[in-house]
Amino acid sequence: MSEIESAWGRYPGYAIDLIPWSGRGRSTFNGATVAESDSCLIVKESDHQDQLYFPMDDVAWEHFTETELHTVCPFKGEADYWTLAVGGDTEENVMWAYRRPFPEVAGLEGHVAFYTDRVQVELLEEVAEDGGDIVAYRFPVWGTAADLARLINVVPDGDRRFTSPSFPDPPLGTFIDLPDDRRPRQVIEGGQLLGQAIVAASKTVPDQRVVSASMVFTRAARFDSPLAVEVDLLRQGRTYSTVETRIVQHDKLCAVGLVLLDSGAEDVYRVTAEMPEVPDPLDCPLRDFQVIGRDIRVVDGAYNFDPDDVGPPELYVWMRYRDRPDSPVMQAALLAQATTHYTIGASMRPHQGITEALAHVTLSTGPMAVDIAFHDEADVSDWHLYENPAVYAGRGQVQGQGRIFAQDGRLVASYSCHAMVRSFDTDPNHIGGFTSAM
Numbered sequence: 389m390s391e392i393e394s395a396w397g398r399y400p401g402y403a404i405d406l407i408p409w410s411g412r413g414r415s416t417f418n419g420a421t422v423a424e425s426d427s428c429l430i431v432k433e434s435d436h437q438d439q440l441y442f443p444m445d446d447v448a449w450e451h452f453t454e455t456e457l458h459t460v461c462p463f464k465g466e467a468d469y470w471t472l473a474v475g476g477d478t479e480e481n482v483m484w485a486y487r488r489p490f491p492e493v494a495g496l497e498g499h500v501a502f503y504t505d506r507v508q509v510e511l512l513e514e515v516a517e518d519g520g521d522i523v524a525y526r527f528p529v530w531g532t533a534a535d536l537a538r539l540i541n542v543v544p545d546g547d548r549r550f551t552s553p554s555f556p557d558p559p560l561g562t563f564i565d566l567p568d569d570r571r572p573r574q575v576i577e578g579g580q581l582l583g584q585a586i587v588a589a590s591k592t593v594p595d596q597r598v599v600s601a602s603m604v605f606t607r608a609a610r611f612d613s614p615l616a617v618e619v620d621l622l623r624q625g626r627t628y629s630t631v632e633t634r635i636v637q638h639d640k641l642c643a644v645g646l647v648l649l650d651s652g653a654e655d656v657y658r659v660t661a662e663m664p665e666v667p668d669p670l671d672c673p674l675r676d677f678q679v680i681g682r683d684i685r686v687v688d689g690a691y692n693f694d695p696d697d698v699g700p701p702e703l704y705v706w707m708r709y710r711d712r713p714d715s716p717v718m719q720a721a722l723l724a725q726a727t728t729h730y731t732i733g734a735s736m737r738p739h740q741g742i743t744e745a746l747a748h749v750t751l752s753t754g755p756m757a758v759d760i761a762f763h764d765e766a767d768v769s770d771w772h773l774y775e776n777p778a779v780y781a782g783r784g785q786v787q788g789q790g791r792i793f794a795q796d797g798r799l800v801a802s803y804s805c806h807a808m809v810r811s812f813d814t815d816p817n818h819i820g821g822f823t824s825a826m
Contacts (some may be wrong), residue, residue, distance in 0.1 A: 405431070406430075422451050528572070579726055631648075698739065
């Protein structure tokens with residue numbers, strides 16, 4: 389071990405954090421569980437995707453054979469490898485361990501990790517509020533609900549300018565250059581930009597409530613660089629105010645929006661759409677969107693990648709954040725973030741062989757414009773139903789109209805989403821692959 393040179397002294401700022409996972413970790417291959425533990429570590433390392441490490445005592449060693457392969461990480465030490473064999477199928481050198489790690493990561497001793505593109509690794513979490521139901525997240529996850537809220541909650545950075553950091557911060561590639569195939573997907577979802585505009589407008593006119601927001605997406609934004617939200621207060625009135633937002637990255641316009649705020653008023657009269665009759669949230673299957681702490685349940689499991697599962701062009705989706713933000717505007721922004729999730733998927737449902745699995749692979753897809761109006765108060769820690777019919781698809785365009793209902797039946801918001809679905813003119817591998825392609 390003394391012959392291996394540590395790089396810690398040459399890279400100030402480099403970080404490796406070992407975070408105990410509060411739930412269970414599980415690794416499966418060819419139908420067999422090859423590791424499962426309540427004592428896993430999520431390892432967050434600069435310039436790497438997260439890794440899940442299992443205690444060696446919780447590995448089904450009968451499936452593994454140690455090999456002659458050894459590699460050296462200048463931050464962790466020397467790694468030993470094992471080949472996995474189950475039911476006649478084999479994956480060479482798919483599991484590794486640092487038996488004598490450097491002191492900076494001493495907690496890795498006695499743990500192993502897997503290549504997650506060759507073995508299925510999951511985080512399992514019991515949700516007490518749902519009677520002990522188990523949520524399974526395919527690893528590596530995108531992040532947590534707190535990560536998403538932190539990105540949406542833009543912070544002041546000068547006169548009528550707000551910023552959001554890269555994710556992760558610092559971004560991948562800060563210390564060591566990384567090829568695209570080692571990066572997670574970099575394109576930011578349009579709903580996140582809409583949420584950031586809502587927060588920026590509210591912080592500009594803090595004594596009024598956001599009642600509607602519109603946004604046009606002009607260019608894809610990326611996670612690996614900070615974003616700036618530039619605000620122009622077009623009019624500030626006692627009753628209504630209008631704010632223009634421009635989201636910029638590397639001095640290039642990514643989205644432009646208009647946000648309307650008002651001072652509130654009593655009902656003159658009230659008309660509201662009725663909530664559709666659908667099963668309750670806990671009667672619907674969970675759907676993993678790789679955000680820990682945000683629960684999504686899809687009516688009839690209709691949002692899936694099964695090419696033979698066809699149905700009407702609509703999706704009904706229940707969503708809940710387990711932690712409630714204190715700020716009313718963050719409630720609105722998190723509610724708005726999901727408005728660009730489902731329109732494209734709904735439009736694909738009637739067509740056999742066409743699913744969201746083709747997005748960014750053979751089909752160029754993404755939201756182009758979104759409008760949302762906020763009607764009633766929402767608590768995002770309670771379940772909300774997103775009603776998502778696609779009313780048109782053709783000529784490379786998709787139009788959806790959505791409504792958001794609280795579980796008690798109140799209509800809390802309504803929205804429309806205009807999206808793009810087109811075949812790639814250029815092989816996506818020539819424009820950065822899945823990580824960068826729309």
